[in-house]
Amino acid sequence: MKTIDEINWKGKKALIRVDFNVPLDDQHRILDHTRIEGAMPTLEHILDQQGSIILMSHLGRPKGKYDEDLSLKHVVQELEKRLNRSVKFAPDCIGKEAQDKARHLKNGEVLLLENLRFHAGEREGSAAFAGELASLGDAYVNDAFGASHRRHASITEVPKYFREKFGGELLELEMEKIDLLLEKPKAPVTIILGGAKITDKIGTIEALLDKANYILIGGGMAYTFIKAQEGQIGKSLVDENQLEVARWLLNKSKRSKARIVLPVDSVISKSAEDPKTRVVASREIEDDFMGGDIGPETRRIFTEIIARSNTIFWNGPLGIFEKEHFQEGTQTIAQAIADATGRDAYTLVGGGDTTASITRFFLQGSFWHVSTGGGALLEYMEKRELPGIDAVSVPSETVLFS
Numbered sequence: 001m002k003t004i005d006e007i008n009w010k011g012k013k014a015l016i017r018v019d020f021n022v023p024l025d026d027q028h029r030i031l032d033h034t035r036i037e038g039a040m041p042t043l044e045h046i047l048d049q050q051g052s053i054i055l056m057s058h059l060g061r062p063k064g065k066y067d068e069d070l071s072l073k074h075v076v077q078e079l080e081k082r083l084n085r086s087v088k089f090a091p092d093c094i095g096k097e098a099q100d101k102a103r104h105l106k107n108g109e110v111l112l113l114e115n116l117r118f119h120a121g122e123r124e125g126s127a128a129f130a131g132e133l134a135s136l137g138d139a140y141v142n143d144a145f146g147a148s149h150r151r152h153a154s155i156t157e158v159p160k161y162f163r164e165k166f167g168g169e170l171l172e173l174e175m176e177k178i179d180l181l182l183e184k185p186k187a188p189v190t191i192i193l194g195g196a197k198i199t200d201k202i203g204t205i206e207a208l209l210d211k212a213n214y215i216l217i218g219g220g221m222a223y224t225f226i227k228a229q230e231g232q233i234g235k236s237l238v239d240e241n242q243l244e245v246a247r248w249l250l251n252k253s254k255r256s257k258a259r260i261v262l263p264v265d266s267v268i269s270k271s272a273e274d275p276k277t278r279v280v281a282s283r284e285i286e287d288d289f290m291g292g293d294i295g296p297e298t299r300r301i302f303t304e305i306i307a308r309s310n311t312i313f314w315n316g317p318l319g320i321f322e323k324e325h326f327q328e329g330t331q332t333i334a335q336a337i338a339d340a341t342g343r344d345a346y347t348l349v350g351g352g353d354t355t356a357s358i359t360r361f362f363l364q365g366s367f368w369h370v371s372t373g374g375g376a377l378l379e380y381m382e383k384r385e386l387p388g389i390d391a392v393s394v395p396s397e398t399v400l401f402s
């Protein structure tokens with residue numbers, strides 16, 4: 001992979017894919033800045049050399065059309081503060097206005113494009129859409145580690161148009177840290193998975209079965225496994241299409257190095273918003289109820305395993321931590337991992353919402369490494385490569401812009 005210190009950026013327009021998919025509250029305030037902070041070294045490097053910058057990112061999962069709540073205009077102010085200069089904004093990532101603004105960009109100036117996913121072409125990996133984006137810059141940089149597992153236009157297609165394409169400093173740092181840990185993990189190795197992206201992440205568990213000693217599953221991810229074992233999960237989050245995969249993984253784990261540990265108890269209520277909670281066995285959740293957090297016995301079991309582990313990976317909150325009545329499981333586990341860091345265990349935690357939970361519990365700085373990637377981190381651990389890394393590593397067959 002070529003890195004950004006290999007050229008002089010003076011007078012160049014850098015088209016940079018960043019991952020500004022940050023959690024926002026209902027007033028559109030940023031709840032966690034880790035991903036914006038992570039991009040700063042690359043941006044500062046290029047601006048210091050008198051280059052100019054065009055930033056592109058996604059935010060959330062809009063359905064290919066405009067959605068005010070997911071507009072990247074909500075991050076402009078924060079960027080201006082961090083970069084100590086004004087940031088221009090293009091209300092559509094392609095089209096005439098974006099082109100004009102990019103063309104008139106002077107050395108040291110920054111332009112942020114609106115959410116790429118307001119166009120279906122982004123997720124479809126459309127070559128035409130990628131071509132329009134590519135025409136905005138002189139050189140391409142991928143610094144979006146958290147999105148580099150996606151074969152989306154801005155990640156894998158845009159770089160095909162460039163001879164000059166680079167991995168940014170965040171991409172480099174993430175790879176360096178994760179590689180270091182994967183090369184020499186200190187046993188016992190524990191992986192903690194939670195969150196809501198079941199379809200995306202369940203597949204990575206197979207590869208982890210031979211790498212880890214324990215795989216602790218909580219959060220929304222757990223109920224697909226519990227249902228696969230004929231448990232009653234009420235209205236809890238489930239991916240019906242993955243039941244078979246979950247069953248197969250549980251079976252396979254009997255012959256694997258890793259032990260899969262599922263929650264034994266859950267904090268339930270009638271909906272995520274309903275604060276009237278009770279603790280029940282995770283396999284006996286009544287029809288009208290949903291599991292919103294791991295229960296106290298599960299927290300005890302998970303904490304005890306974490307306390308004996310020397311390498312710990314964590315992605316995905318253990319409950320709906322955004323709600324006070326479902327936050328305790330995530331807080332207890334985050335604290336247990338932070339305590340492990342204190343006795344020199346390697347602790348690698350990552351993901352957009354996972355990082356937001358760390359911030360909420362004031363545990364920033366309590367881990368060996370906080371990755372900006374969630375799904376990307378898991379896929380990199382599994383394959384040691386990502387489509388977005390490959391895309392800035394191979395020479396383009398046909399280069400349309402240089």
Ligand SMILES: Nc1ncnc2c1ncn2[C@@H]1O[C@H](COP(=O)(O)OP(=O)(O)OP(=O)(O)O)[C@@H](O)[C@H]1O
Nearest residue numbers: 195196197219220316319320351352353354374375
């Ligand atoms: N039991 C549960 N039921 C429903 N949702 C849950 C449950 N537990 C956790 N969640 C939700 O999971 C979401 C986060 O999952 P996600 O997989 O996106 O994690 P992440 O750390 O952001 O990783 P990534 O960066 O890959 O998105 C949170 O918004 C949280 O409310």
Ligand SMILES: O=C(O)[C@H](O)COP(=O)(O)O
Nearest residue numbers: 019021146147352374375
């Ligand atoms: O939050 C993430 O993990 C990345 O920004 C990727 O988002 P996605 O899962 O919606 O592609």
Ligand SMILES: [Mg+2]
Nearest residue numbers: 351352353374
């Ligand atoms: Mg997330």
